[in-house]
Amino acid sequence: MQQLDLFAGNVETPQPKIAEKKAVDAVVAELQREQIKKVVAAGEAKPVAEEPVVETVPLTADGTESRNKRGRKSFKEMDADIVMVEVPADEILYQKQYYAISEVAKWFHVNQSLLRYWENEFTVLKPRKTRKGDRLFRPEDIKNLQLIYYLLRQRKFSIEGAKQYLKDNKKKADAQMQIIQSLTKFRAFLLEWRANLGA
Secondary structure, three states: OEEEOOOOOEEEOOOOOHHHHHHHHHHHHHHHHHHHHHHHHOOOOOOOOOOOOOOOOOEOOOOOEOOOOOOOOOHHHHHHHHOOOOOOOHHHHOOOOOEEHHHHHHHHOOOHHHHHHHHHHOOOOOOEEOOOOOEEEOHHHHHHHHHHHHHHHHOOOOHHHHHHHHHHHHHHHHHHHHHHHHHHHHHHHHHHHHHHHHO
């Protein structure tokens, strides 16, 4: 192959011989393999096996793996989180007038942004705002949040469906929520009792 020089002169470019290069590479590889075999056979070194990489994956409440992923949670993950709602009993809840949004979000195991979104979507939620713009939830707001959480997460309503249900059946939903709460407390009592019997 010929290439033109800057001064219009022909310059010969040497072409590598591909067949020769492949043959040399094959011979080098074969020599390396033989040398490794000799070293291993002589007992001077053992072949190094790569250690497996152990990936730690957080576990959910039921002991299954929980991958941290973006987007909406699966219904199975939502069901596992429902058991973990930790709103205090009414006697304790009504001791304070206001609760910060961070505290309320921890009780429900949700992000603060979700509580702000629910505030925009549901008219029954009306937390007070400080001059700084921080939201303070009254015990009544927390009770309404429990009702919204129950409709959206346990009954699997859509946002629009939950709005309509609250509009049409607020008293019925409150009664159902109270029954659910009392059954949940009773279940927790039974589980604790069973654990004490086993000990």
